[in-house]
Amino acid sequence: MASLFESSRLGDLVLPNRVVMAPMSRVRAAAGGLATPSMASYYAQRATAGLIVSEGTHPNPVGQSNPGTPGLHTDEQVAAWRQVTDAVHVNGGRIFAQIMHGGRVSHPDTTGLQPVGPSAVPATGEVFTPTGPQPVPVPRALDIAEIPEHVEAYAESARRAVDAGFDGVELHGANGYLISQFLSSNANLRTDRFGGSIRNRIRFAVEAVAATVDAVGATRTGIRLSPGGEFWGVAETDVPALYRELLTELARLDPAYVHLEATTDHEVLLKLRRTWPGTLIMNPVLPMGPKQTGLTEAEHWLELGADLISFGRAFLANPDLVERLRNHLPLAPADESTYYQGGDNGYLTYPAHQYAA
Numbered sequence: 001m002a003s004l005f006e007s008s009r010l011g012d013l014v015l016p017n018r019v020v021m022a023p024m025s026r027v028r029a030a031a032g033g034l035a036t037p038s039m040a041s042y043y044a045q046r047a048t049a050g051l052i053v054s055e056g057t058h059p060n061p062v063g064q065s066n067p068g069t070p071g072l073h074t075d076e077q078v079a080a081w082r083q084v085t086d087a088v089h090v091n092g093g094r095i096f097a098q099i100m101h102g103g104r105v106s107h108p109d110t111t112g113l114q115p116v117g118p119s120a121v122p123a124t125g126e127v128f129t130p131t132g133p134q135p136v137p138v139p140r141a142l143d144i145a146e147i148p149e150h151v152e153a154y155a156e157s158a159r160r161a162v163d164a165g166f167d168g169v170e171l172h173g174a175n176g177y178l179i180s181q182f183l184s185s186n187a188n189l190r191t192d193r194f195g196g197s198i199r200n201r202i203r204f205a206v207e208a209v210a211a212t213v214d215a216v217g218a219t220r221t222g223i224r225l226s227p228g229g230e231f232w233g234v235a236e237t238d239v240p241a242l243y244r245e246l247l248t249e250l251a252r253l254d255p256a257y258v259h260l261e262a263t264t265d266h267e268v269l270l271k272l273r274r275t276w277p278g279t280l281i282m283n284p285v286l287p288m289g290p291k292q293t294g295l296t297e298a299e300h301w302l303e304l305g306a307d308l309i310s311f312g313r314a315f316l317a318n319p320d321l322v323e324r325l326r327n328h329l330p331l332a333p334a335d336e337s338t339y340y341q342g343g344d345n346g347y348l349t350y351p352a353h354q355y356a357a
Contacts, residue, residue, distance in 0.1 A: 002302050004295070004309060005326050008050065010279060011219030011256040013094050013167060015050035018302070019322050020259075020281050022310040023053045023098040023170065023224070025069065027128075027340045028347060033058065033071030034080040040087040041348050045319035047093025050308065053170050053224075053259075054084075056100025056177075059157035060150075062113045065102030065177065066128045068342065072097060072157040078164045085165030096168040096222065097161040099154050099212075103178030104139035104187065105232050115139040116150075117181050118188040118195060118204075124233030128340070136232070144192050147204065150178070154208045155215035168220035171208055174261055175287070176232030179205045179223075183242065184234040198238070202246040206253075213253050222257040222281070223250065227272065228264030240268050247276045257281050259310065273305050282306035295325050320352040329353050 002008070008015045030036050043052055057072045058064040064071065071077045081097075088095045104117035109129040117139035126133035142150065158169040173179035181187040182204035188195045194203050205223070212221045225246075228239040236242055247258065259281040260269060273280055284297035291297075298309040315321050317334035324331055330353075338346020 002307070004298050004302060005322075008307060010051065010308070011168065013051075015094065015308070017048075017050040017322055018308045019050050019298075019325065020308050020310040021046050021049040021052040021315045021321075022283055022312040023055055023100075023172070024312055024316070025055050025066065025340070026347065027066055027068030028342060029068055029070035030080075032074070033064070033069065033077050035070050035077070035084050036080070037083060038344055038348060039070075040083045043084050043095060044087035044091045044093070045348070046315055046321070047088050047091035048320065048322045049093065049315070052088060052093055052095040053310070054095060054097045054166075056098045056172050057157070057161075059099050059101055059153040061111055062106070062116055063101035063103070063150075063153065063178065064111050065100065065105050067110050067130045068340075072099065072160045072164070073153070078160045081161075081164035081166070089165070094167045096170050097164070097166040098170045098172050098224070099157045099161070100172035101150065101153065101178040103181045105136060105177055107134055107137060109134065116142050116146075117178070118142060118190055121187050121189060123176065123187070141190075144194065147194060151204065151207045151211050155211035158212045158216045158221070162216050162220065168222065168256060169212065169216065170222040170224055170259060171212060172224055173205050173208075174224045174226035174231075175229060176234045179208060180226065180229070180231070180234055183236060183246070185237040186235040187233070198242050198245050202242070202249060205246060206249045209250055209253055209255055213255060218254045219256050221255045222259055223255060224259040224261070226261040226263040226287075227268065229261065239264055240271060243268075243272055244275050247272060251277055254278065257308070259283065262286055270304060279307045280305070281308040281310050283310045283312070287312060292331075294331070295328070298325075317350045319350055324353055
């Protein structure tokens with residue numbers, strides 16, 4: 001079994017360990033979706049991770065899900081991100097940008113635009129807006145002629161990410177956002193080539209990855225998936241078949257990795273590991289569930305064949321997480337009240353482990 005603390009190759013990168021910082025929304029961007037000096041410090045503090053995957057960045061204006069999130073679709077945003085990537089690299093780290101199109105999980109009060117999705121079916125729950133949580137509105141169903149524009153948005157955002165100094169990109173195909181909506185059997189009610197059968201429902205995801213691979217190269221392209229996840233009210237019929245076919249098609253494109261969340265049965269995940277021939281990043285526990293990923297869960301999935309292990313909440317309050325795991329040091333708890341409140345408190349204020357004198 002590989003050790004969590006031994007090096008690993010990911011595309012053209014050599015990672016010093018197999019610990020991945022998972023993408024987590026922190027909504028600290030400035031107006032215009034611009035990265036800030038505080039964001040540069042936040043990611044630099046965590047640069048001992050083998051790989052950092054950034055918070056979700058919107059690839060176009062209508063793709064923004066929440067206020068306070070950064071973008072990667074303007075020259076100003078590219079310039080602002082360079083302070084982040086420079087800080088991570090100076091501290092010896094590697095960072096991919098997660099490209100996240102919210103699709104129907106958005107609100108006109110945030111973007112000034114009606115959200116879009118595969119069909120005119122609203123998500124469940126409330127979405128953050130500049131004036132507080134509001135019910136998610138009914139999205140406008142994308143015309144088939146518009147779909148290539150949104151496929152290309154991922155590719156163009158990836159080009160901008162590389163220009164901004166990122167080592168690669170991860171397409172957010174999980175958690176009920178646009179790619180996940182196309183995979184869904186209840187958010188996607190289309191009867192054209194992008195809906196209905198499994199082959200049609202995976203088409204948007206495959207085309208988005210293919211366009212991104214063409215734009216920045218396979219070694220700089222990954223995708224995150226949540227098989228069977230029910231975020232924002234999405235449902236997927238025949239999860240094993242859906243993801244088996246998706247992974248089979250993605251394998252033809254040879255992306256750098258697939259990043260799976262533990263959102264379905266253990267046996268299904270094991271079968272998907274056997275289906276996927278490339279590098280697998282495994283997020284071993286349900287995102288935002290009652291348990292956080294620890295060393296036990298990480299080693300379990302390394303033994304089962306995962307190549308890299310992503311840690312989410314554990315990285316919030318433990319910028320030195322790799323050292324804490326390596327030396328079996330206690331993990332500090334995160335203050336949930338500061339997750340999305342903005343400012344540096346609960347963002348830059350968590351210290352490294354203090355050894356006794």
